[in-house]
Amino acid sequence: MTSQTLIAGNWKMNGLLSSIDEVRAVAEGSCDNAVRIAIFPPYTLIHPISQILGHDSRVVLGGQDCHYEDYGAYTGDVSAHQLYDAGARMVILGHSERRHGHKEPCETVALKVCAALNAGLEPIICIGETLEQRKEGLTHAVLSKQLRDSLPDDLMGKAFHVAYEPVWAIGTGMIATDDQIVDAFSLIRRVISERFGTDFKPHLLYGGSVKPDNAVDVLKLDGVGGALVGGASLKAKDFLKIIRAAP
Numbered sequence: 511m512t513s514q515t516l517i518a519g520n521w522k523m524n525g526l527l528s529s530i531d532e533v534r535a536v537a538e539g540s541c542d543n544a545v546r547i548a549i550f551p552p553y554t555l556i557h558p559i560s561q562i563l564g565h566d567s568r569v570v571l572g573g574q575d576c577h578y579e580d581y582g583a584y585t586g587d588v589s590a591h592q593l594y595d596a597g598a599r600m601v602i603l604g605h606s607e608r609r610h611g612h613k614e615p616c617e618t619v620a621l622k623v624c625a626a627l628n629a630g631l632e633p634i635i636c637i638g639e640t641l642e643q644r645k646e647g648l649t650h651a652v653l654s655k656q657l658r659d660s661l662p663d664d665l666m667g668k669a670f671h672v673a674y675e676p677v678w679a680i681g682t683g684m685i686a687t688d689d690q691i692v693d694a695f696s697l698i699r700r701v702i703s704e705r706f707g708t709d710f711k712p713h714l715l716y717g718g719s720v721k722p723d724n725a726v727d728v729l730k731l732d733g734v735g736g737a738l739v740g741g742a743s744l745k746a747k748d749f750l751k752i753i754r755a756a757p
């Protein structure tokens with residue numbers, strides 16, 4: 511699995527056809543090949559953006575979720591194969607806005623991870639505790655359970671990423687402290703090595719209020735393999751500052 515720093519922008523339910531210019535500006539403004547860049551626009555924009563960027567673009571596209579079935583009577587859903595067909599090569603799975611907003615259980619996330627890998631998509635699997643859970647001292651228990659139950663058994667040798675996104679840090683401007691990030695990452699590494707063996711080195715991202723002015727501090731932390739950025743990925747000028755902050 512690549513150890514290249516990954517800077518990923520999750521646009522969530524933002525962006526219109528006119529926003530394609532922002533992706534073009536990111537592709538043109540980023541010349542450091544050491545950093546991998548991914549943008550997760552809404553489904554409606556994946557294909558038009560992929561057409562404009564072309565195959566050898568610096569920017570990889572991804573979906574923000576997918577269904578675990580390949581096709582069928584699932585009104586409103588999109589399959590991993592459809593994402594790939596539209597030009598996506600990655601997918602975010604288990605984001606807290608899916609886990610909490612759509613009551614999505616870990617077992618469903620695990621099925622989606624399998625579907626994504628079968629379709630040739632690289633998944634970013636998100637986990638994170640709420641503020642109440644942290645205050646009650648449940649952070650480790652919550653993260654371990656989410657991780658164990660959201661990862662299918664058959665992951666050896668597959669390219670995937672785990673994003674630690676504390677729910678209370680998302681969209682709040684309240685970034686996790688260095689100690690909280692390092693602590694969560696060491697737990698994630700431990701849980702994964704217990705399950706898949708010590709040779710298995712997961713690629714870990716941090717997400718939650720990453721901005722141009724704090725990106726350097728987050729990305730230099732030991733073991734941080736990149737960032738999953740929400741609000742600050744919507745404008746190319748902000749996102750490029752975060753990309754340039756990568757070590």
Ligand SMILES: O=C(CO)COP(=O)(O)O
Pocket residue numbers: 520605675679680681682683717718719720738739740741742
């Ligand atoms: O949810 C996030 C990325 O998936 C983080 O969002 P913000 O960067 O807006 O806090």
